[in-house]
Amino acid sequence: MxxxxxxxxxxxxxxxxxxxxxxxxxxxxxxxxxxxxxxxxxxxxxxxxxxxxxxxxxxxxxxxxxxxxxxxxxxxxxxxxxxxxxxxxxxxxxxxxxxxxxxxxxxxxxxxxxxxxxxxxxxxxxxxxxxxxxxxxxxxxxxxxxxxxxxxxxxxxxxxxxxxxxxxHETLAEQLQTALNSRIIIEQAKGVIAERRRIDMDEAFTLLRETARRENRRLSELARAVVDGTEPVLPERSTPMAAGQPPIRLRHHDGSVG
Incomplete structure (x- = not known):
């Protein structure tokens, strides 16, 4: 096996x-x-x-x-x-x-x-x-x-x-630095998602990664969008919300709330 x-x-x-x-x-x-x-x-x-x-x-x-x-x-x-x-x-x-x-x-x-x-x-x-x-x-x-x-x-x-x-045209060191810098953005995005969705960091990373794959986007690109606010809401996962827990409402750039 x-x-x-x-x-x-x-x-x-x-x-x-x-x-x-x-x-x-x-x-x-x-x-x-x-x-x-x-x-x-x-x-x-x-x-x-x-x-x-x-x-x-x-x-x-x-x-x-x-x-x-x-x-x-x-x-x-x-x-x-x-x-x-x-x-x-x-x-x-x-x-x-x-x-x-x-x-x-x-x-x-x-x-x-x-x-x-x-x-x-x-x-x-x-x-x-x-x-x-x-x-x-x-x-x-x-x-x-x-x-x-x-x-x-x-x-x-x-x-x-x-x-x-x-x-x-890049050196290996430059590529590694880019990857490591991307990791910082990903960690920041995980924190944002965990706070918004009230989930732990492993679940936040899974949600971020699943969304990037589904939308055919780079993980670091999506993470940066989450951090800078241009991606205000990631799709909800299928896990049902606990009974009595109020829905999370986020304010968008146009002032609407949802």
């Missing part, structure tokens, strides 16, 4: 690598497929910006994104170590690393994670980021799973190479 899922994942990701593909959506799909195919609880992907600093590029869940941010803010955790060394980092039991990464381990445990593996993303001889795989139970991933995880990290790197080929 896993081999079939892996084959489907590679076919899906390869199909995404078409002319003018959506880089942010592609990177998100890499993290989602990693968690599904590799049997891990969650996955996160960090990339370097123009100044060589790590930034969160994608995560399969909101909790994972926040945990990745903590690593960057404190400069502790498996991802910074993986990035700086260029080697994979495996911690089968996070409780054993409490002295090594005290804040990261505490937050990871609170988020329900008990193990972590970080895999480098290499572009030729340069390490441009890292892929983090979080487990809900202690235990080391077997060699075959690690190889599959590295293969998916390599696919993400190929995606970045494809983006460079499409936009040949």
């Amino acid at each position: 896993r081999e079939r899922q892996l084959a489907d994942a590679f076919v899906e990701l390869a199909d995404t690598l078409v002319d003018d593909f959506d880089l942010m959506d592609f990177l998100h799909q890499v993290t989602v497929r990693c968690s599904q195919v590799l049997g891990v609880a969650a996955a996160g992907l960090l990339l370097t910006d123009q100044r060589g600093a790590l930034r969160v590029a994608a995560a399969s869940t909101e909790e994972t994104r926040l945990l990745e941010l903590l690593q960057l803010q404190t400069d502790e955790g498996p991802c910074p170590e993986c990035f700086h060394s260029g080697e994979a980092v495996a911690v089968p039991d996070l409780s054993s690393a409490a002295d090594r990464w005290p804040r990261f381990v505490a937050q990871a445990a609170q988020s329900g994670f008990a193990s972590v593996h970080a895999l480098p993303m290499r572009l030729r001889t340069d390490v441009i980021g890292a892929l983090n795989l979080f487990g809900a139970r202690p235990g080391k991933l077997d060699d075959h799973t690690i190889q599959l995880g590295q293969a998916l990290a390599d696919v993400a790197t190929i995606g970045l190479l494809q983006a460079r080929a499409i936009r040949h």
Whole structure:
């Protein structure tokens, strides 16, 4: 079953690598497929910006994104170590690393994670980021799973190479910076949608992504429209509103309310 899922994942990701593909959506799909195919609880992907600093590029869940941010803010955790060394980092039991990464381990445990593996993303001889795989139970991933995880990290790197080929007049660093800047806009849009719809951040991202795909728009483009107010209302999801909860009414640019 896993081999079939892996084959489907590679076919899906390869199909995404078409002319003018959506880089942010592609990177998100890499993290989602990693968690599904590799049997891990969650996955996160960090990339370097123009100044060589790590930034969160994608995560399969909101909790994972926040945990990745903590690593960057404190400069502790498996991802910074993986990035700086260029080697994979495996911690089968996070409780054993409490002295090594005290804040990261505490937050990871609170988020329900008990193990972590970080895999480098290499572009030729340069390490441009890292892929983090979080487990809900202690235990080391077997060699075959690690190889599959590295293969998916390599696919993400190929995606970045494809983006460079499409936009040949830009440098790779400029493309990465654009993607990372887009991530900031997406996070802002998630916050706006979550507040308007009274839903959590994961649901807000799902709504944003579904709308972008349905309307054949770039994720970052739609997110920017939500943030600057030119996209005042996203379509409601099918989830029924709780009984007694008043409808959300928003004021539009022409002064009407609805």
